[in-house]
Amino acid sequence: MNAVIPAERTVSVTTYGRLHLGFFNLSQQAQRQFGSVGVAIDAFQTSLSLSSGLQQLPLDPLAASILQRHLAASDTQTAFNVSIEQAIPRHGGLGSGTQMALALGAAMNSLLNKPVSASDIAAIHQRGARSGIGIATFEHGGLVVDGGRGTHTVVPPMLARHAFPADWHFLLIIDNSRAGLHGQGEKTAFKQLAPQSVAATQTVQQQLLSQGLPALIEHDFAGFSQFLGDLQAYNAEYFAPAQGGPYASKAVANILHTLKQQGYMGIGQTSWGPTGFVLLPSRTEAVAIQMQLLKQYAGQTALGFVVTAAVNQPATIKIEDVVN
Template identity: 25%
Template sequence: MALASAGARLHFGFCNLSLSHERLYGALGLALAEPRVTVEATPADSTSVTVESDALSGAEGSGADAVRGDARDAVRAGVHDEIRADVGEYAATAVDLLDVPGATVAVRASLPRHAGLGSGTQLAATTLAVIARAHGRDPEVRERAPALGRGGRSGVGVAAFEAGGFVLDAGHPTARFTTDRPADGEWAVPPVAARHDVPDDWRFLLVRPDAEPGRNGESEDASMRAAVERAEPGLADRIAGIVTRRVLPAVAAGRAEAFGAAVASVGRLNGAWYADEQGGVYRPPVGDVVASLSASPAVFGAGQSSWGPAVYGVTDADRADAAREAGERALEAAGVDGSVAVVRAANEGARVRAGAGDVDDPDDVAGDPDDRDDPDGLDCDPDEGQH
């Protein structure tokens, strides 16, 4: 038997979406300690998947808390079936990639689905890693993630799974961009260009308004293609300056206020690329939540994680309670229900262990910072050669 657990991730945006520059994408984000996905696996002659009832409480996503009675039961049943189907596909692919007979897989906990917190990549990678550990195999998550349909644009999720921390990935050569989605496995996960441990006293406010799920699957692919094909190249030049002169120095120096302001700026500029796809710089009702949080002295910077509806705020341990209160006021001001939490970053990768026990006391983690790819560096603005 084996057990694996991985935390959510925040996605602050991309360095470039314009086809006018030599490198495309280049994502920024970081790993969170909570919430988490946890999967158990036992070697078997065939593959089966169960989803424990406790796993559904964290996976229902935005809008579920506003539903009651039979409708709530229907939501839970739908989420159960979605998770079971997804894990079934990931497990079948993992068994094939690892060349093992099968596995009995149980999902103990799951992340909020399609909320902007990386549920798909973390669930896929955790499933692969736990089946590999159950059979005594190396999961090779980075190499095998494309076969699971993950890591095609952003490398933040895979890098967060491997080693945690703040991550800036190197993106892809723009020449490889295609209007049609490549088949699973026909890409490589972008290498890590920069990684830093997140200071222990930093905290991250998570506000999840009850709203429609974020873009995913085919709708996300279509929206990304549309955004790329009309992206203004000048925005990439501005983001390059923010990343190299503000984001990276702030995280390296442990300056939470400067970091929060910088990643919020990256998010606003990314929102200009997505405005036609999501109804504004932020998708509704995220804009109202971000505006309210931005007015709080306890929140150093706020923005939308990925396609939302999750909203992040950067704060620190001394201001955590005040930030939580600001999150609750932001939901009230926006006129929506939702959830509020303050969490730490994770500076280690996913927890994976063999045998019975507590996954919070692992015998190893998924990756080590010293084992990461060592690329030439991220060219956020290839024309200027910035790294």
């Protein structure tokens, strides 16, 4: 099928990175598995534009494969020109692959005058195999909770969404010397890891409902930080055998250990890392610690420290028609 698209029409999409704050069902004992908590962040974005016509610049292999898969699923032979202004860094635990797939899929669907459903796009590209938070943050922003996978789940459903307090900020600790587990390595790890206990799983689920979400809604920083730390400890214990310890990067682990000793409770690793984070009550405090760490680790060029706020809005999709 060749779609009729105005020659001067361009669709631009901007979406955001996300922190995977943890799974709350790793017991493998229930009908539904996984279930996760995540939040959109403003530090990293994927921004691209798409129009009809031949590709003008070489396209990143990931983006090219996504584009071809979506073309096949859309049953169209229309040629598209993709321009990627910026992209979320890959294999850092920030949701880069899912956001690229959603951004390209949404742009193409908009250009073809098709419904833009993040869940449908994710299914085409086999995103959301275990976690649906990147799909939910694309559509809604903020902090989201998904329901994991059941027997007939295509994409994990969103159970809850709430705006993240604007004052709270994350300090990200980035180790550019390594990549988080991904691809076939990730699939193999999930098959080999021993399940968490039912008791530990029930405890963390009870904390999500009775502590984590209420603390978020009431802007109780201490209460939410404690929940976040407990959720991360539950996940770290599960993933440790596959990544050589509670964190994928020893350098990140050392910094987080020091921050915990200083009394910060909302610490952890997003997804398979190696990016770590600490939740702080204000941007001022986050920047102060960032400056301290930049000075302390000035000689370790692989380490980076980024202050970021949450994003409480969905991805943006803009359609522009140039009028001569």
